[in-house]
Amino acid sequence: MLGTVFNMIPSGENWKTQIRKGYIELCVLLLIRAHTRIYGFDLIEKLSVSELAVKEGTLYPLLSRMTTDGLLSANWEMEAVKGHPRKFYSLTRAGNRALDEMVGEFERMVRTFERLAQAEKGTK
């Protein structure tokens, strides 16, 4: 029971989801570092401005995971007296190191991609 949750993604287009794996984590860490400290809802806005749409169901578990893994530190804060409480995140030292590693790896991937795409044009 519970049945088949009907699939929104047309078969053969899974790559659109798959290729985001890891990449979203990288971009989120970049944004957090750029802002020093930032909260979830704001992150979603800033990412969408960067043409990177990220759903809440994606972001919040991601932030939790990274906090558990020691990459982020989290603090509840009240903006002045009124307003909703917000959970602010910032990079730990381990988070900084991890991000540097990820940036390096992603740059390597981009170089490999460009070499392959270039080789392709050469053969055509």
Next chain:
Amino acid sequence: MLGTVFNMIPSGENWKTQIRKGYIELCVLLLIRAHTRIYGFDLIEKLSVSELAVKEGTLYPLLSRMTTDGLLSANWEMEAVKGHPRKFYSLTRAGNRALDEMVGEFERMVRTFERLAQAEKGTK
């Protein structure tokens, strides 16, 4: 029983696997198109030359999937009289279209990454 298959990947380094998802498919398609037709074992060699290590347990299921999805066409061939039979793959029309889409999407991701990484330096 069967117990916990002991984890080779240190916790908190899952991103190294996750960030490859989709990316490997993209690179494999690029290589196949560049060579017009190519077989699995050769692909693994050519990828490793490109500093992109891909295991057999990753590549063969991937090639099968893409064939099932209609992105690739596969043909068994005997090299002359002797030698082992090899399965040669090449792009279908749908495979070509899909690859073009993936290239476009990856290039967008790279631009977004670069913008975020740049913004970061600006704030520092």
Next chain:
DNA sequence: GATAAAGCATAGCCATGCTAGGTACTGTGT
């Protein structure tokens, strides 16, 4: 006092990469 919006959270599905095996054939050394 109903509705929308800000803000966080979770359960469960699914596809992909990886581990760890397996098969079959050829060539080389002893």
Next chain:
DNA sequence: ACACAGTACCTAGCATGGCTATGCTTTATC
């Protein structure tokens, strides 16, 4: 004659992250 390494392909099962769908609370608006 036999072991072994290399070529070449294949598969079951696990772990993981993104997504869908849903739920909660508080403030602001009408």
